Amino acid sequence: MTPATGRRIHADARREQFLDAALELFSERGFDATSMKDLAEATGAAPGLVYHYFGSKNELLAAVLAERSFFPKLRALLADLPDRPAAEVLTELAERFEAMLSEREAVVRLVAHEAQTDGQIRAELERRIDDATGAVARYLESRVAAGELRPHDSVTAARAIFFTLVMFHLTGTPAGDSPRCLVEVVLGGIAAKVDRG
Amino acid sequence: MTPATGRRIHADARREQFLDAALELFSERGFDATSMKDLAEATGAAPGLVYHYFGSKNELLAAVLAERSFFPKLRALLADLPDRPAAEVLTELAERFEAMLSEREAVVRLVAHEAQTDGQIRAELERRIDDATGAVARYLESRVAAGELRPHDSVTAARAIFFTLVMFHLTGTPAGDSPRCLVEVVLGGIAAKVDRG
Amino acid sequence: MTPATGRRIHADARREQFLDAALELFSERGFDATSMKDLAEATGAAPGLVYHYFGSKNELLAAVLAERSFFPKLRALLADLPDRPAAEVLTELAERFEAMLSEREAVVRLVAHEAQTDGQIRAELERRIDDATGAVARYLESRVAAGELRPHDSVTAARAIFFTLVMFHLTGTPAGDSPRCLVEVVLGGIAAKVDRG
């Protein structure tokens, strides 16, 4: 239909350029504190051009969130957690999650920021978190059934891992081998002796 | 010193009124999205009056953070963690921290939001987090020395508890008895059998 | 309540100044073609100040129409048309109407212009026209009953007088003694011999 001419390719590149610049500026300064003029200057385009590609500043934000989001990757990470020992699975999961957070740091920061004030973004974020922690919790329960893990509050355990890793990023705590350490703490606990009925 | 005249009392009350209204509005909509006119309307004062009490919008933010902050309470929480069993101490600490977060929800949300974009706020937040987790980590290490806890990455353990509780609040996860659960998970771990040399 | 200080007086004067300038500019160039900056320049005020007095450009238009309108005067003109001969009454009415149109030329032109594209203004205009022509038509019928006028389409006659005078103004036709001529034509007709059963 639309011919993939050089023109079209150029147009698509522009769009991506706007998305990239918007993600960078929004995550650095916040959505409200970024003006469309800032965006234009960052891309070398005229101020009006953004509106050729996005209907409004809010639509641009929506497009950034939709097209630069980490949610698909997160979902992929959690699809079909294998039936192997929790120590292996959780460590690998935490490390991959940590890698994803590093890779998508800008959008993570953006979502964290805007979710505080934008009800819609917040609602979607909460839904995704529920999905993700739910998937991990189900895996943990399957390991309980398999006798590998003791009965416990699997949702809290799942959240502890996710939330801690996210906060490491948001607060700028140097990551290091924290995913591994964290999983070790959660799996093994820190008490010297455990009373296990 | 300053005579507590009616005028003075009124002036102080005004100041507090501005701080309260600012905290509420800033935490709900964000600092950028709150106008000085909004603030004036919320307090019933004229738009110019805020400037008799605070030099600028940014100074008002600074005052809100300084005078409504949760940091002193956090510091009090962590002062002199008693030499008693970790199960008791950590549970009580987590519950008090959780109570503090609930009580100061507005300022927690405000700090979380602004720290994403304001370098100064962020730096101070990080410093406070380091202080707090440092204090808990030292306590944990003292329990390791006492033989109650096994050797472990105490900073990661401390952060896991703090960060998870904070994220529960920021994401709106219903708290319930999560502090207790969380401490139980971290203390006891979730594995069925632990190999402890 | 609000003290009528010099401050307040000044503020009211400003408001009037904006209304006057807006009426002039809107009627000259049209509402759409007048920018708020034009208005600011015409009054010597800063661009933002208009919004201290009027919520928006549309509210300003509404205020101009409400406070500079000719409708009250028109209504006064038509209240209690006396029980005297039509030749006198209609001539005086036409002359007063003509005088009113000259006096309020700007708002007449403005209403004529905006009613073409603004449904709300148009609807109100039509209602007022109906009121006015209705009042005149009722007077004409009372003269028919009194035997002074022959039975005729009184609404059409009333409209012919009003509409023609308005169009004289809108098209810039020099008025002269047109009201008198017009009434004479409508009253006496132009035919040499009339068959009157």
Place this chain on the structure above:
Amino acid sequence: MTPATGRRIHADARREQFLDAALELFSERGFDATSMKDLAEATGAAPGLVYHYFGSKNELLAAVLAERSFFPKLRALLADLPDRPAAEVLTELAERFEAMLSEREAVVRLVAHEAQTDGQIRAELERRIDDATGAVARYLESRVAAGELRPHDSVTAARAIFFTLVMFHLTGTPAGDSPRCLVEVVLGGIAAKVDRG
């Protein structure tokens, strides 16, 4: 001369399409409130294409007024008013004029709107009105000379008929048999007894 190739035919059709769409949009919303993008969307063409046919938005307006105008038809209506009784001629003229207004309602509304603010359009409109009322006035005077009509202000009478019919359209007054009524009023007058020296 210009070969009527398929290309050419298509081009001409495009031109007409733009004129039609422009007339409709301009008369509905006004010239200023219609954007070239609106026009492009209404015709299904690309935004730039209009400029192949018309040099600018103003030239497009000029072309609409020139090529969709009612002036030629009006002139035709008035050419050679026959030497027959005024009752017949004026009634027929009024009915045809009324029909023309209905048929060209869009352009009538457009001209009425733009003439309020555009000096050039206004000047031309006034000239045409003078031509038209002049022609009718001359006819009326010829009937006065023929003894059919009494001496009267023929220009005012002519304008009364034209202006009233136009205003019926602009104000949305339902037309019905108003042309006939109007002519009857103007011809016969509304007074019961007329003193005719």
Place this chain on the structure above:
DNA sequence: TATGAATGAGCATTCATTCAT
């Protein structure tokens, strides 16, 4: 002939801030 990306000035509006009263 036709497209649609690109421009840059202009628009209505908001806002932090100042200051005469």
Place this chain on the structure above:
DNA sequence: TATGAATGAATGCTCATTCAT
């Protein structure tokens, strides 16, 4: 202490117009 009129720069957005393709 308190008011609210006034400022002027900035913001999100629109628009007539141009031009490479």
